[in-house]
Amino acid sequence: MATQHAYPKLNKTILALSPLALIINGLFSATAVADDKIEVIEIHADHLKDASLLGSSEQLLTELGVDFSAAGGVSSLPILNGMMGDRVKVLVDGADITAACANQMNPPLSYLSANQIKSLTVIAGISPVSAGGDNIAGVIHVNAIAPTFSDSTSLTWQAGSLAAQYRSVDEGVSLGASAQLASKTFSLSYQGAYSDAKSYQDGNGETVLDTLYRSQNHVLIAALKSDKQQLAIKLNHQHIPFQGFANQYMDMVDNTSVGLTTQYQRQTELGDFSAHLNWHKVSHEMGFFTDEKTGKMPMKTDAEDASYQLKFAHEFNNTSAITLGQEYYHYEIEDWWPPVAGSMMMGPNEYHNIHDGKRQRLAAFAQLDQQLNTAWSMSGGIRIEQVRTQAGLVQNYNSMPMTMPGMAMPMKSIDAKAAEQFNQQDRKQSDTLVDATIVTRYAFDNFKELQFGLARKNRAPNLYERYSWGQSAMATSMIGWYGDGNGYIGDIHLAPESAHTASITYAMAGDTSPWQWSTNLWYSAVNDYIDADVVGRFNRSNIADNKRHILKFTNVDAHLYGVRFDGSVQLHDSKNQGQITLKAKVNATRGERDDSNDPLYQIQPLQSELKLIQQQDNWQHAISWQWVDSKHRIDARRLENQTDSYHLVNIQSSVTWQQLSMTFAITNFLDTQYELPLGGVNIAEFKADTSQGYQQLRGQGRSLNVSMNYTF
Template sequence: MKKTVVATALSAALSTSLLSITLYPSSALATEVITVIGSPITLTEQATIVPTTNTQADFGDQLVRLPGLSISRNGPVTALIQYRGLFGDRVGVSIDGVDINGAGPNAMDSPLSHVLPEPGLTATLYRGIAPVSAGIQTLGGKLNIQSDAAGLFSMANGFQGNINTSFTTPGSAQQFQSNAFYASDNAFVSGAFMYQQRDKRESGNDVEIPNSNYLRNGAKLRAGYELGKHQFDVSYQTLNTNESGTPALAMDIKFIDAAWYRLGYQYSHTEDRLLSISVFGNDNQHIMDNFSQRMPMTPAMARQNDTDSVAQGINATYTQLLLSGTLTLGVDVQHHRNNSVITNPNNAMFFVNNFTKVERDTGSVFAQWDIASSTYESTLGIRATRVETDAGLAGSNMVMMNDAIATLVNTFNSADRSQSDNMIDIAATTAYHFTEHTNIVLGISQKNRAPTYFERYTWLPLGITGGMADGFNYIGRLDLTHETARQFEIGLDMSFSKWTVSPRLFYQDIENYITGSPSMNMAANMVSTMMSGRAPFQWTNTDAVIKGADITVTGDISGSLSLNMVASFQHGNRDDIDDALFRIAPEQLITRLQWASTLFDSPAFFNVTSELAGRQSHVSMLQNEQETAGYGLVHLSALWQVTPAMQITVSANNVFDKHYTPHTGGVNRIMNTSVAVGERLPGAGQELQMSFSYQF
C-alpha cells in the first residue's frame, strides 16, 4: 500500500469517530427494526432479507420495494443495484460493514451475490442523499446489508435455530438454508448455511431463458464477546458459485470462490462516547469462459478469463454528544488488488495479460454532526478522500504477429500508470417539522467517484464495462479524472390517521461523468474492428444530468387490510451530446395489498402485488439501445403461521404468465438459443413456489 495514503489515514485514526448503529431485537430469530442514531429516521428506508421469499438467487428481487431502486441484471446471480438512474460502482453496497471487491471486471460477482441470509438481516437504503458517514464514494447512494452485533448480543440466552426450504417450478429451483445460534450472558456464537440450485427459467411464452441456471452454496460463522465496556465481534463467510449463466455478457461463470472476514471492536467509554474499530477483507477467485455453457463461433475464439481480487481495510470511528447533537469523526483505509489473464484452451500459446497487479489504495477521513430540536433534524458532514491507483505491465502472445496490438502494449507499458484523485464530499440534509403531521425534507450534496481500474487500465479493446453490457468493446483512458455530482432534493413526509405519504423530487448534475465515446485510438480501432467488426468506445469524461421523483404510500384500509405503494421515475441525459444515458430504468409502480386473517385459528397473511413498468423510449442512440414496451404483472402470496415455530409460504409470481422484457434485463449474447442474439432477454413467466420454515 502506498505510504502517502497510509500515513494520512493512520495519523487521523487517533482522533476519529463513527455513526453508531443500534438494533432493537426480538427474543427470537425474527425481523428486527434498525435505527440509525443521529440521522433522521425519515431519511432511511429498509427491507428484510428473508430466504423463503426470494425468487432470485442473489436476493435482488427483495429490494425493488425500496423507493428509487431497481435491479440491472445480466444473469441469475449478477444483480446490480440501480438507484435513481445510477448503477454499478456508483452505488455503494456493504455487507456487515465489508465493502466487497469483486474479481470479475464485468461484475459477475456483484456485491449482492455475496449475501448469505442470517437471522435479522436487513437491507437499509439511505433514501436520497447518503450522509458522509455512510461510506466512501457514495455518489449513487448507499445500501447497507447487515445483521448488527448489538441485536445478537441482546438475544435470549440458550440455543435456538431455524431451517428454511423452498422449491420453485418450472426449472427445479431448490433452496435450503439453516441457522444456529447460542447465547450466554456476555457472548454469542452463530452459524449459517445455504444451498441453491436451478436448472433453467422460462418466459411467459414458455420459451427457455438462455443460461438461466445457477448452483451455489455457502456458510458463515460469527461470534461475539463482551467484557465490561469492551465488545468484540468476528465474522467469516465463504460462498462458492459453480456453473451459472450470464446471457447478457460474453462469458458465463465457471466458478467463483469468495470469502470475506471482519473483526469488530467497540469501546463504550461513557454512555455518550463510543469508539468503534473494524478490520475487514475479502478474497475472490473467479474463472469465466465462453465455451463451457455456450458454443463459441470457432475453436480459435474460445476464451477463458482467470481473475482474482484481494481487499483489505480498516475503519475507526468515535462518537460523542456535542451541544444539542452528536459529533462523529471517522477514518477509512482500503487496499484493493486485481489480476486477469485471458487464455484459449485450444491454443496453449495464446494469452492476454489483461490486468496485472492493478492496485487501488484509498484513504479517507470525515466529520459529521447530527443535530435535532423540536422544529428540525439535520445532518451535516464533510469527507476528504484520496485514491491512488497503479497497474503492472500488459502483454500478449499476439504482439509478434499484430502491429496494432504491439502498439497498444508498448504505449501502455511506457506510460505513467500511477494516478491519483483527491476528492471532497459534502452532504447536508434537514427534516423541518412544518406541522405536527408534515415534515419538509431538504438535501444538498457534492459527491465524488474515482475511475474504476477497468475504466483506466483496459489497454486492449474488450467488452469490459463493469456490467453495463451494451455489447461494445471498450478501451481505458489513463488520464480520466473523478466524477463530481451535485445533487439537490426536496420532499415531504406526511402522516394522517393511519396513512403516510412521502414524495421526493431530485436533480443531479454530474461533472466529468465517465461513459463511452467513439475511440480516436487508431491501433485500438484496428484491433476491435478485426475482432468484432466495429470500432470500440473509449472511457471519457463528459457531463450528465439525472432528474426524477419517487414516492411511498403506506396505510391501513381497514383493520385487517393494508396497502403499500412505491413509485419511481428517473430521466438521464448526457450533456456533451443529445443522447440518453444507457440502461436507465423506466417509471415503475409497485402496489401491495395485504390481508391479515386466520386459518385454522393460526395467523395468516394474503398478499396481492401489482407491478407496473412504463415504456422506455428514452434510450441511448449512440450505444444502439433498444426501446422496450411497458408491462404489468400480478403476484400472489400467502403466509400461514401454523404454529409459533412453523411457517408455510406459497406464492405464484406472474400469475397470468405475461411475456415481457425488462428494460434493465440486458440483451442476449448467446448463439443458437430460443432468443436471438441481440434481442432483449425476457423476464420469467408464471412461477409457483412453496417454502417451509421451522424454528427450534
C-alpha cells in the same frame, strides 16, 4: 420491523435525515411510524424470516426502491437514481468488497444470501459522509453481524432453523440453515444457504438460454461482550461452481472466496468508539460450461480487499453530536487470460489484462448533527479522500509480427501495439475527493415533516475503466458490465466523477390517520460523468444489423433527475377480516448527457406498483400489480434496445403455525411475455441463432413458488 430513534439520541439519527429513509418506511409496514417522530433509521429482518427470502437479496432490495441491471442469477447490479455499478457503494458488514471481474460478475451483494441479512439501509443520492465515500449514487449497507446474548452464564442453545424453497419457472431449489448458541457474554451463530437453478422460462414457455446457476454461502459469527464493549468476528466462505450470464460473452465457471470481518465497539465517558477490520480474497474464473452458450476461452482473476474503519461519536449535549472517522482501503488484482491450446490468435503467451493492479483509498470525515429547536434539525459533514491507482506492465497473447495472406510485410496485431503503448505510459494516478453534505429538516408537528438536502459526492474511476488496454474486437468485448454486447477500452487519464445533488422530501403519517405517504424530488448534475464514445465497430455475423460498437471510456457532463412517491392506507381493521392495507409507489427517472442531450444508458422507465395486503391472525395474503412503461429513450452509442410496456400480477399467501411458516406464491400470475428494460441483450441466444440479432433479455414467466421455514 423498522427501528425508530427519537430525539435526543442524535448520534443515532444520522440515517434518519436521508430522504430515502422516509420512503423506505412506507414499503414495509403501514404502522411502522413512531408516535413522536417520522424517523426511520434502518430496516431489520425481523419481519423477513419466511423462507421466501432464500437466494439473492434482489427481491428484498427491490422492495426498498432499488432497481437492478440484469446479470447472473445471484449477481445483478443495483441501480440507485439511474446509476449503476461502482457509483453505488455497497458495504457488507462495513466491508467494501470490490467486484473483481471485467464484467463485474462478483459484485458485493453476490457474497451473501437473503436469509443471512439481519439489517440493511438504503440511502439514495444524499448519503451522510459517515455512511461511506467513493460513490455518487448512494449507499447500501447490508449487515449479517447482529449477535444476540442470553441471560445464562453458560453457553446454551438459543435458536435454529431449516428452510427450503422451490420455484417452478427454473426448477430452482434453495436451502437454508441457521443455528445459534449464546451465554451472557458469548454468542456463536451459523448461517448457510445453497441455491441451484436451471435456465428459466419466459411468458411463452420458452427457455431463456444461459440463466442457470448454483451457489452456496456460509457465515460463522462469534462475539464477546462486557458492560461497555463488544467484539464480533465473522468468517465467511462462498463457492459458485457455475453461473450463466446471458447478456455477456463469457460465463462464470468458478468463484471461490473467503473473508474475515472484525468489529469492535466500546462505550467511553467521551463517546462511542468503533473499529472495523476487513479482509476478503477471491479466486474467479470465466469460461464456458453449458451447451446453451459454447466457447473455449478462459479468463482468470485473483483479487484481495483489506480495509479498516475507525469511528468516534461524541454527544455534546441533548441537542448536538459529532462523529469523526478515519478509513483505509487497499485493493489489488491480477487479471490474466491463459493461452488457448491450438489457437493462433489466443496464444502462445498469457494475456495480461490487468497486472499488479492496485487501488488505495485513505479517507477522513467529520459530521455534525444538531437539533436547532423543536421544529428544525440539521446534519452536515465533510469527507476528504485520497485515491491512488496503479497497474504494472502488460502483454498480448503474441507480440511477434505476423504475416497474413496478401500482406507484403509482417505486422504486429492491434493488441500487440496497444500493449506497447500502454506500457510506455505513466500508469500511476492520484485523485483527491472532497464530499460535503447538508440536510435540514422541519417538523410541522409529530407527523408531518419537510426535508431539504444538498450534497457534493465523488467517485474515482475503477481499475477496469482506467487500465483496460486491449483494442481488438475480441479483447474489448471481454470488458464491460453493461450487458450490451459492445466492447470497451479504458483511459488512464479519466477524471473522477463529481455529482452535485439537491433533494426535497415531504412525508406525512399519523397514529390515528389510516394514511401515510411521502414524496421525494431530486436532481443531480454530474461533472466528468464516465460515459463512453464510439471509436470502432465489429460484427460477429454476416448480417449488417448485427454490428456492435467499440467504445472508449470518457468524461462528459451529465444530469439526472427524478421523482418518487410512496403511500399506504389502511382500508379496514376488524376481528373477522383482520387488517387490509393498500400500498402504492411510483418512480420516474431521467438522465442525459449535457453535450448532446442524448439519454444515458439503462435508465428505468416510469414504473408503478399497487399492493393489497390482508393480515389476519397467522395468515397474510397479498396481491400486487406492477406496471412498467415502454422504453423509447435509449442510448444509441451502446445500441440499447427499445422495450414495450408491461404489467405483472403477483399473488402470495403466508401462514405461521407454531414453529412452522409456509409461503405459497405465484409470480407473473398472467404469464406475461415481456422484455427487461434493464436486462441488456441476450448474447447466448444471439450465438445460438445470429439471424435474430441482439434481442433484449426476456423476463421470467409464471412461477409457482413454495417455501417453508421451521424454527427450533
